[in-house]
Amino acid sequence: MRAIAWKELREHLRWALLGLLANGLGLLVGLWPGRVPWSYFRSESLLSERFLALTTSQFAVWGGILGFLLVLRDHSGDRWSFLLFRPIRPGTIFQGKVLAAAALYFPSTLVPLFLAAGWAATPGHLAAPFDWRMSLAGLADALTGFVFCLAAMLTGLRQARWYATRAIGLVVAVLCAALVQEVREFGEALAAILVSAALLYGAAWEAFLARAGAARRPLPLRFALVAVLFTGLAALAEPAIELLALLPAPKRQTYSIYALTPQGEVCVIRYDHADYPPKLISAESLEGRPLELGTDRLSFWEKIVRGIYLDFEPGTRWADRYRDADRFFTRVGKWSTLEDGFYRFGARTVELYDRKDKRLLAIAGPQGFALPEHEGPPFPGELLLSVPNGPSFLVFADAAYGIDEASRRLTPHRMREPLVNAVWEGNSQGEGLIAACSRRELFLLRRDGRVLLSSPLRFTAPDYDRVECSMLPTGDRFFVWYFPSSSTTAPVPGKSVRLQLQEVTAHGEVVRTYALPVKRPALVQEPLSPLAALAALTPPPLCLANAIGRGLPADHPLAACAPLSLVSAAVFAVLAFWVCRRFAFRPSMCRGWAGAVFALGPLGLLAMLAAHEWPARLPCFRCARRRVVSRDTCEHCGAGLAPVAPDGTEIFDVEHQGTK
Amino acid sequence: MSQTNAPEAIRTDGLTRYFGSEAVVKDLTLAVPRGSVFGLLGRNGSGKTTTIRLLLGLLAPTRGSAVVLGSPCTNLSPETRARIGYLAEGHPVFGWMRVAAFGRFQAGFYPTWNEDVFQGVLRFFQIDARRRGRDLSRGERAGLCLAATLAPDPELLVLDDPAIGLDPVARRGLLEALLYVTRREGRTVLFSSHVLADVERVADRVAVLDRGVLRACCTVDAFRERVRRVVLRFSGAPPTLPEIPGLLSRWITDGELRLTIANYDAAVQRILEGLPLERMTAEPLGLEEAFLDYVGDRGERTFFLQGRRAEA
Numbered sequence: 026m027r028a029i030a031w032k033e034l035r036e037h038l039r040w041a042l043l044g045l046l047a048n049g050l051g052l053l054v055g056l057w058p059g060r061v062p063w064s065y066f067r068s069e070s071l072l073s074e075r076f077l078a079l080t081t082s083q084f085a086v087w088g089g090i091l092g093f094l095l096v097l098r099d100h101s102g103d104r105w106s107f108l109l110f111r112p113i114r115p116g117t118i119f120q121g122k123v124l125a126a127a128a129l130y131f132p133s134t135l136v137p138l139f140l141a142a143g144w145a146a147t148p149g150h151l152a153a154p155f156d157w158r159m160s161l162a163g164l165a166d167a168l169t170g171f172v173f174c175l176a177a178m179l180t181g182l183r184q185a186r187w188y189a190t191r192a193i194g195l196v197v198a199v200l201c202a203a204l205v206q207e208v209r210e211f212g213e214a215l216a217a218i219l220v221s222a223a224l225l226y227g228a229a230w231e232a233f234l235a236r237a238g239a240a241r242r243p244l245p246l247r248f249a250l251v252a253v254l255f256t257g258l259a260a261l262a263e264p265a266i267e268l269l270a271l272l273p274a275p276k277r278q279t280y281s282i283y284a285l286t287p288q289g290e291v292c293v294i295r296y297d298h299a300d301y302p303p304k305l306i307s308a309e310s311l312e313g314r315p316l317e318l319g320t321d322r323l324s325f326w327e328k329i330v331r332g333i334y335l336d337f338e339p340g341t342r343w344a345d346r347y348r349d350a351d352r353f354f355t356r357v358g359k360w361s362t363l364e365d366g367f368y369r370f371g372a373r374t375v376e377l378y379d380r381k382d383k384r385l386l387a388i389a390g391p392q393g394f395a396l397p398e399h400e401g402p403p404f405p406g407e408l409l410l411s412v413p414n415g416p417s418f419l420v421f422a423d424a425a426y427g428i429d430e431a432s433r434r435l436t437p438h439r440m441r442e443p444l445v446n447a448v449w450e451g452n453s454q455g456e457g458l459i460a461a462c463s464r465r466e467l468f469l470l471r472r473d474g475r476v477l478l479s480s481p482l483r484f485t486a487p488d489y490d491r492v493e494c495s496m497l498p499t500g501d502r503f504f505v506w507y508f509p510s511s512s513t514t515a516p517v518p519g520k521s522v523r524l525q526l527q528e529v530t531a532h533g534e535v536v537r538t539y540a541l542p543v544k545r546p547a548l549v550q551e552p553l554s555p556l557a558a559l560a561a562l563t564p565p566p567l568c569l570a571n572a573i574g575r576g577l578p579a580d581h582p583l584a585a586c587a588p589l590s591l592v593s594a595a596v597f598a599v600l601a602f603w604v605c606r607r608f609a610f611r612p613s614m615c616r617g618w619a620g621a622v623f624a625l626g627p628l629g630l631l632a633m634l635a636a637h638e639w640p641a642r643l644p645c646f647r648c649a650r651r652r653v654v655s656r657d658t659c660e661h662c663g664a665g666l667a668p669v670a671p672d673g674t675e676i677f678d679v680e681h682q683g684t685k
Numbered sequence: 686m687s688q689t690n691a692p693e694a695i696r697t698d699g700l701t702r703y704f705g706s707e708a709v710v711k712d713l714t715l716a717v718p719r720g721s722v723f724g725l726l727g728r729n730g731s732g733k734t735t736t737i738r739l740l741l742g743l744l745a746p747t748r749g750s751a752v753v754l755g756s757p758c759t760n761l762s763p764e765t766r767a768r769i770g771y772l773a774e775g776h777p778v779f780g781w782m783r784v785a786a787f788g789r790f791q792a793g794f795y796p797t798w799n800e801d802v803f804q805g806v807l808r809f810f811q812i813d814a815r816r817r818g819r820d821l822s823r824g825e826r827a828g829l830c831l832a833a834t835l836a837p838d839p840e841l842l843v844l845d846d847p848a849i850g851l852d853p854v855a856r857r858g859l860l861e862a863l864l865y866v867t868r869r870e871g872r873t874v875l876f877s878s879h880v881l882a883d884v885e886r887v888a889d890r891v892a893v894l895d896r897g898v899l900r901a902c903c904t905v906d907a908f909r910e911r912v913r914r915v916v917l918r919f920s921g922a923p924p925t926l927p928e929i930p931g932l933l934s935r936w937i938t939d940g941e942l943r944l945t946i947a948n949y950d951a952a953v954q955r956i957l958e959g960l961p962l963e964r965m966t967a968e969p970l971g972l973e974e975a976f977l978d979y980v981g982d983r984g985e986r987t988f989f990l991q992g993r994r995a996e997a
Contacts, residue, residue, distance in 0.1 A: 104777040107771075654747055676911050
């Protein structure tokens, strides 16, 4: 193996050097401070959009190129035979190639990546906080690139009867890359990479052995190949089936909501949600009196009073993945200044950077700003809210802080009791309101810290889980909507909790109370498109995953297809059994494939067809039925093979006759 | 060195290989005796290279079996592979590799690597060990490949068209080197070739493949002996010929009928003597002529030749 690895290393070294240079250049562009002409995004860290777009794409492309180079250069018949025929097992040659691939790929990606991380970590290079965990996203992309390398090796090695199925390995690599982008934690990304790499490694090994003439390949390797084929086919077919089945938009939804007029009147609005913007159907008071809110699609939204929705419990931060910069810091302060301010979640401090010199200017904690070397204590507790688009306003559980970066002043606003959640609703100019709640109280604040409303929470968990705070344009009347927990989920049989609306004063005294029945979307059922029947081709496990994992309603085509998919899987299992019998497979293999196809559906059948080398079938000389050429006897009549007809010109001596 | 006492180095039994629905090697049954030089003959596409790849385990047979040095070809162990020297068609070398490095690379795989043999063959072909593979001429590449094939001291040599693309001088050099080493050591050699003069010079036995079917397997002398050309002269126009077993080809020239017949024997002679002959003479055939007549009539007629014959 060492000699093969050395040969591959030496043969592809200059390509690896080229890859190293290209990767280094790419990462340099990715980290270049500020905007580059061809990129909209500014680069601030190892997690900037530009940097990650480059690591994702260039590592995948480089991995793919290297994989193809490693197999295609030895592809031609004579060179392949020369490489293969040596006193080692063919698997050892493959492992030597993979070892060389790893030895070429990882230095050419990890060295530039670590240099980039080192450069970003060095003060004075980027005007943004640095955390070593920020390099995990690039590391995940580098590891994913090796998955592409294995996929390319599989594609180059596989001798597929259906030419297109050679590229299935690359589909699996793309799927792996998509998972790496989507998962929350680096560990999950690593698991996706390891599973994909293991499957592709096994499948490529199988393809290598098949190409090397091995009549029998180990079962785990064949399993890996089938798994890769099925996964790739499912990744291609499932979105296509879903798209075709749902394309005709089988449902229209009519929503009814309660709203407030600018005069403080409660009304009921019905609108059609099928189109965007929603179309108003009717608007009437609680007593049923029609209201004039305009007829065009947008105007009625402008004429009702919008509130701020606030959950009693804080939700998960939307951008809390290992490859989101928002996991580590969030930008605070005005964007127009010459300084960049960031709140660091790990350190619980605000850091102020000079945008030009990339230097850390000051660090702010609850005691105000300090020079970096005189850093004070951190803010207490977790940050609940950072108000964007204007002067910094940070809301913590115990206090809110207004921060003026220009004058380096910090203004605390103490809360009467610890806050649980806070939400900001405003416009791009930074104008708006903050809604915050503790376990017992609700607040409406301006971003300068002024409290507009302070009201006890009168309806709480478990029956209620969110409020909506509304302030009339006059600024002196407040309404608080309490939404039942079940209003966003399916109703609980035998239990009816009403939506509560209270008009309150600025100090929380109740002026008026409404108890309203919960409005739910009225579904207008439309007949399913005939194409929805395609959903029955979805493999049963995916149907189950759709129905349970995605929480689709029972009448959704993808959920409704579960029983049908079982029927189609059974039909395809019978078909698989018949095909296996036709090609004279062993009975146990026929049963095994039928079972696998029943579990995996029609895509399992496709995977079976793509995974096997199917022998030709020619007419038997005795029974004239088609028989497979790979068996010594006809599977129908047991006849041997038709002897080659002598034509009288054969010249065989006695010695040869002895071999017959 | 030998691990088995079987008299044959190679033995195949119904060896068959399909590519799709086309049988490239069909029901091949033959034996290559130990210590023999065995020539595999056939036209392009007759299945010689496929047969060699099947024997070396580089292709899986669709059906049938082969035993090489006592091991089934589908499962040649590294130890058995080490006893086989294989010279691939086209003399593949790694272009970037220097000759000396090529030797070291190959030596890493073979525990029985004989550096003296390697260097000796390089000297014979006057190959500078410092040159890169891509800078070598075809003859030098063939020499380098032969050196790498012979240096492990293999018990069985399998050479796939070793003289392909070589000029007569290089070909002669290659054959001499081959003969010197193999005859001295009593090794078994299986080689395929299109150059019949070479085959005649070095081979003890030949096998002729025709579209994947084994049509002949015998000694070179027997092949020459059993393919005869008979010139029949008639007083008038040649009569319609009766069915002659083993008739390979017939040519009409100046009132003469030239027949090439396989397995010429007394029965055939009696049939010919029954014709209104003026004279009958037998012409000796070299291997090349015998081979051309043997495989030529099965498909050698090109469009051009067919046209000429139609005119005649």
